[in-house]
Amino acid sequence: MKIDAGYVAELARLELTDEExxxxxxxxxxxxxxxxxxxxxxxxxxxxxxxxxxxVNAFREDVVRPSMDREEALANAPERVGxxxxxxKIVEGAES
Amino acid sequence: MExxxxxxxxxxxxxxxxxxxxxxIVESVIARYRARNGEIGAYVTFxxxxxxxxxxxxxxxVPVAVKDLINVRGxxxxxxxxxxxxxxxxxxxxxxxxxxxxxxxxxxRVNMDEFAMGSSTENSALGVTRNPYDLSRVPGGSSGGSxxxxxxxxxxAALGTDTGGSIRQPASFCNCVGVKPSYGRVSxxxxxxxxxxxxxxxxxxxxxxxxxxxxxxxxxxxEMDGTTPRDPVPDYAAALEGATLKxxxxxxxxxxxxxxxxxxxxxxxxxDAIAKCARAGAELVEVSLPHTEYAMAVYYIxxxxxxxxxxxxxxxxxYGHRSAASKDVYSLYVKSRAEGFGPxxxxxxxxxxxxxxxxxxxxxxxxxQKVRTLIKRDFDDVFGxxxxxxxxxxxxxxxxxxxxxxxxxxxxxxxFTIPSSLAGVCAASVPAGFTAGTGLPVGVQFVCGSFxxxxxxxxxxxxxxxxx
Numbered sequence: 001m002k003i004d005a006g007y008v009a010e011l012a013r014l015e016l017t018d019e020e021x022x023x024x025x026x027x028x029x030x031x032x033x034x035x036x037x038x039x040x041x042x043x044x045x046x047x048x049x050x051x052x053x054x055x056v057n058a059f060r061e062d063v064v065r066p067s068m069d070r071e072e073a074l075a076n077a078p079e080r081v082g083x084x085x086x087x088x089k090i091v092e093g094a095e096s
Numbered sequence: 097m098e099x100x101x102x103x104x105x106x107x108x109x110x111x112x113x114x115x116x117x118x119x120x121i122v123e124s125v126i127a128r129y130r131a132r133n134g135e136i137g138a139y140v141t142f143x144x145x146x147x148x149x150x151x152x153x154x155x156x157x158v159p160v161a162v163k164d165l166i167n168v169r170g171x172x173x174x175x176x177x178x179x180x181x182x183x184x185x186x187x188x189x190x191x192x193x194x195x196x197x198x199x200x201x202x203x204x205r206v207n208m209d210e211f212a213m214g215s216s217t218e219n220s221a222l223g224v225t226r227n228p229y230d231l232s233r234v235p236g237g238s239s240g241g242s243x244x245x246x247x248x249x250x251x252x253a254a255l256g257t258d259t260g261g262s263i264r265q266p267a268s269f270c271n272c273v274g275v276k277p278s279y280g281r282v283s284x285x286x287x288x289x290x291x292x293x294x295x296x297x298x299x300x301x302x303x304x305x306x307x308x309x310x311x312x313x314x315x316x317x318x319e320m321d322g323t324t325p326r327d328p329v330p331d332y333a334a335a336l337e338g339a340t341l342k343x344x345x346x347x348x349x350x351x352x353x354x355x356x357x358x359x360x361x362x363x364x365x366x367x368d369a370i371a372k373c374a375r376a377g378a379e380l381v382e383v384s385l386p387h388t389e390y391a392m393a394v395y396y397i398x399x400x401x402x403x404x405x406x407x408x409x410x411x412x413x414x415y416g417h418r419s420a421a422s423k424d425v426y427s428l429y430v431k432s433r434a435e436g437f438g439p440x441x442x443x444x445x446x447x448x449x450x451x452x453x454x455x456x457x458x459x460x461x462x463x464x465q466k467v468r469t470l471i472k473r474d475f476d477d478v479f480g481x482x483x484x485x486x487x488x489x490x491x492x493x494x495x496x497x498x499x500x501x502x503x504x505x506x507x508x509x510x511x512f513t514i515p516s517s518l519a520g521v522c523a524a525s526v527p528a529g530f531t532a533g534t535g536l537p538v539g540v541q542f543v544c545g546s547f548x549x550x551x552x553x554x555x556x557x558x559x560x561x562x563x564x
Contacts, residue, residue, distance in 0.1 A: 031447060049468040076414070
């Protein structure tokens with residue numbers, strides 16, 4: 001099972017330079033090889049541990065409560081128009 | 097004695113008696129920061145005016161340095177990353193609210209490995225942090241700024257976070273007490289997520305008593321974090337009264353003590369700590385945690401997997417860096433993330449995406465979760481027979497800046513801290529001595545069961561008494 005750093009990076013929406021690919025590829029191969037040692041553990045019938053402690057659903061009353069002020073929520077926006085986040089065109093062929 | 101040298105307890109006592117005010121402490125900390133931060137680089141930002149104003153509004157409060165991934169309203173929160181350059185927090189994390197309610201105020205923001213990924217603070221995009229005991233060495237990581245600030249008296253105490261050792265290893269390197277609480281003991285709301293099933297906030301302090309006081313302020317149920325149970329928070333500090341090692345059953349895990357690669361000075365100091373505990377009346381019990389050797393592998397599957405999902409939020413849309421070269425939504429994502437994240441974060445995102453991807457999920461992530469169950473069972477079994485484990489904290493003392501270049505070699509720093517993180521139990525690093533010749537601090541680690549912080553802190557307090 002060989003990791004392809006460039007391909008997986010694309011899946012993760014990360015653009016790598018050729019230099020980064022050349023550096024990461026052998027590093028990731030050695031990390032993958034290291035973690036594969038778990039393949040020798042007998043886990044037959046063992047339940048997975050999904051979280052840091054056994055969890056039960058944490059319910060609360062479904063009531064409206066104050067939320068963050070709109071101006072504050074938009075204050076860190078890279079670009080905005082009015083009360084909205086401004087983004088590049090997403091739908092192909094649509095008017096921009 | 098200068099006020100910046102004080103710990104929490106001494107500061108609280110002096111404030112209560114009216115010997116000085118919160119402003120006096122903050123002014124002293126600022127003077128120390130101005131004198132020392134240039135060479136150590138513990139802080140990344142220090143809003144002096146803001147800290148003084150908070151002190152004036154809370155004249156009995158003790159200032160605490162905050163790791164730069166915990167949100168404090170109106171302050172930057174860079175997480176050691178270029179991707180959050182210019183970000184200003186719109187809200188307080190629950191730990192900050194809790195702290196304020198218990199007579200503490202946030203005071204300055206300290207450096208860290210980017211998104212808490214690293215063991216040396218060298219992965220910060222915001223600059224170098226140096227070990228106050230030897231400026232050519234790292235302070236550890238990822239809470240390296242917190243440890244360096246405590247270790248150089250540039251603060252009274254600091255907040256760190258620990259996912260696989262990020263409080264305990266730097267505490268060991270910088271002669272601090274560092275407590276990683278049990279998973280669920282402290283709210284993670286407002287703390288930038290790295291690996292959500294592992295992350296905990298904890299105190300980094302000048303004494304065990306200080307750690308107990310600060311942990312008491314941080315801990316408790318939070319309706320904004322569903323992993324925090326409603327269990328009451330004990331008065332940890334009051335419980336330290338008369339703490340003793342007499343009759344305490346200390347487990348010595350052979351998998352930790354017989355491991356190859358343990359620095360001889362760390363081994364000597366750990367053996368010495370064990371002998372001191374025995375002389376103080378502790379009963380030593382050799383124990384085995386047979387799945388220890390798989391913990392690193394499990395961690396380096398689970399933590400990157402969770403990180404790759406958590407860091408998907410950095411997409412250049414609502415906050416954080418947006419690439420000027422964004423033409424469409426795809427380039428917005430790939431370029432903003434490529435420009436914003438540093439190499440270790442990229443490696444872990446790729447690793448995490450790989451182990452979660454279709455076809456590999458069962459072999460890596462699914463299997464790692466099952467092995468994690470076996471690791472937790474090792475701890476459950478052993479805590480049926482002993483009160484606590486005593487182990488080395490990190491395999492070496494602080495290493496030189498630039499010394500560890502290979503990522504996998506760097507990961508081995510967390511060999512002794514990762515298993516307890518995976519099990520969700522509580523653990524602490526306590527100063528145990530200094531290396532011969534080089535004079536570098538070394539801590540030992542105590543580990544107790546889930547939500548057994550009272551027991552853990554009492555043992556640490558008693559050890560602190562006999563190790564001095």
